[in-house]
Amino acid sequence: MASNSRQHDRRKELFKEIQRLADRAIFGTLSQTYRTCGNPKCRCRRGGPKHGPHLNVSYRSEGKTTGFYVPFDAQEKVRAGVDAWWRLQDCLRELAEMNKTTILEETRGEDE
Numbered sequence: 001m002a003s004n005s006r007q008h009d010r011r012k013e014l015f016k017e018i019q020r021l022a023d024r025a026i027f028g029t030l031s032q033t034y035r036t037c038g039n040p041k042c043r044c045r046r047g048g049p050k051h052g053p054h055l056n057v058s059y060r061s062e063g064k065t066t067g068f069y070v071p072f073d074a075q076e077k078v079r080a081g082v083d084a085w086w087r088l089q090d091c092l093r094e095l096a097e098m099n100k101t102t103i104l105e106e107t108r109g110e111d112e
C-alpha cells in the first residue's frame with residue numbers, strides 16, 4: 001500500500017502544479033525575428049544591429065496557422081506562458097499514465 005499512498009501524494013502534487021500552470025499557460029510556438037526599419041539613416045541600415053528581437057506566437061486553429069505579435073512589455077509573460085503550456089502537457093501525460101496503470105490494475109483478471 002506504500003506505493004498507493006506515494007502515488008496519491010504525486011497526484012495531489014500534479015493537480016496543484018496543473019492548476020498553477022493552467023492559470024498562465026499560453027498555447028503556441030515562439031519565434032523571434034530581427035528587422036530593418038524604414039529609416040535609411042538608422043543603424044540597422046548601416047551594418048549596425050537590427051531591431052528586435054520581435055517575438056511572435058504562432059499556432060494552428062481550425063486547420064490554419066495563425067498567430068500574433070507580442071508587444072515588448074508582454075514578452076516575459078508570454079514566454080513564461082508558452083513554457084507553462086508545455087510543462088502542463090508533461091504533467092497531464094504523467095497523470096494520464098497513472099490513470100491508465102490504475103485502470104488496468106483494477107480490472108486485471110476480469111477477462112478470465
Ligand SMILES: [Zn+2]
Pocket residue numbers: 036037038039042043044045051
Ligand atoms: Zn532601424
